[in-house]
Amino acid sequence: RLSIAEDGPVALAAQVHADGFRAALVGLGGRIVATAPGCEAVDADPAKVLGSVVAAGAELLRETGRRCVGAGLAVPSAVTEPEGLALNPLHLAWPAGAPVREIFTEQVRAAGLPGPAFAANDINLAALAEHRHGAGRGSRDLLCVATGHRGVGGALVLDGRLHSGSSGLALEVGHLAVNPEGRPCHCGSHGCLDVETDPLALLTAAGRAPGPEMSLLKQADDLIRGQYDDPAVRAAVEVLIDRLGFGLAGLVNILNPDRIILGGLHRTLLEADPDRLRAVVADRSLWGRSGGVPILACTLDHNSLVGAAELAWQPVLDDPLAALA
Known part of the structure; x- marks a missing residue:
């Protein structure tokens, strides 16, 4: 029988909202392995915020010794595809059209983390997580x-x-x-x-x-x-x-x-x-x-974080050998 390794790889999940931001490590199946203390201040510069949340996630990876497969970001804004622009971050002081996916990717790379980086709307990601692991299953x-x-x-x-x-x-x-x-x-x-x-x-x-x-x-x-x-x-x-x-x-x-x-x-x-x-x-x-x-x-705690991790896990699910090689 197969089961998920307790010390297996994780995805770095990040969420920004009007009252702060948080980072977490999430394993397969939507299991939250570790979370960093949340921050209650959101700077008007997206690069500063995303740099801080990625740094918090990188520290969690160092503390746990886990392998990272990628990173996902949930933001309270419609996010355009494929450009990754936060079109209307109404409750943040960020400029409309901020390139959050590009900024997040740059911060992930600057932290030396492997794997792809993604960004999407927080409620979209909550729905994705609930459909796979929570009240939306089936x-x-x-x-x-x-x-x-x-x-x-x-x-x-x-x-x-x-x-x-x-x-x-x-x-x-x-x-x-x-x-x-x-x-x-x-x-x-x-x-x-x-x-x-x-x-x-x-x-x-x-x-x-x-x-x-x-x-x-x-x-x-x-x-x-x-x-x-x-x-x-x-x-x-x-x-x-x-x-x-x-x-x-x-x-x-x-x-x-x-x-x-x-x-x-x-x-x-x-x-x-x-x-x-x-x-x-x-x-x-x-x-x-x-x-x-x-x-x-909804039944999942931190479902937007779990959904952000699902974005990072998707390439592994699509082609495990290529993604983990």
Whole structure:
């Protein structure tokens, strides 16, 4: 019988988000072997940030003595293909169109790490990881919608493959309008999922001022889990669930997925009142309750990191002898 070696090769996975960045080593099967302490400051210069996260990953490799097969990066932006440009890093101070794949590759090479380097959108990578190792296993047409630390993203796995569109920009669901009279969005519209159902929207709807002591995502999660009996918090949760449900119903009508998985704050909203969210989606979709699509919570911790590692592992899976020679 074959099994995965406990001390086998790993991929370097890196993630950058609005509240910091983190590096990890990930083995086959999505097993996180080691993680570096997260950093809570993101410089306006992508090269500095990516240099720091690669340095943290290189230190993990030295400490563990593991062989590295490559590196993957998850960023909170649409990433063009094949150029690897972060087209709209809205919640970072990075310039639009920053060449993140090129910068990441340069930093990986400067650190003396072997193997190819990749970069992609964080929610795309979360969907990839969940489809292979988490709540999306066995799904053929999987829709993933999730909040980051700020904003909302989406991804679609079709017939077992991540669907990124003609140039990597598919499924920017954060800019689906769910409240035409709502808040102005970065895209120029009003009431998009990005500004109506993210952690800041929850805190604002509940009348809570965001604090500087922790990430907005953690503040919103803690508020729901710790103060759900507060009428203001419960009302805010219901508002966000309804708006999220409107958006999901529209996506169901267009995409007809066989499963929906929710991550970030959306997972917490589902856990808080699953019946309400599922009812809103069923009532607003063309198939109604008789054709309701299963809605599940993402199950992997750090799924964007795991997905970033999957990018680096793919050449090994495609041709092990060539990649590991």
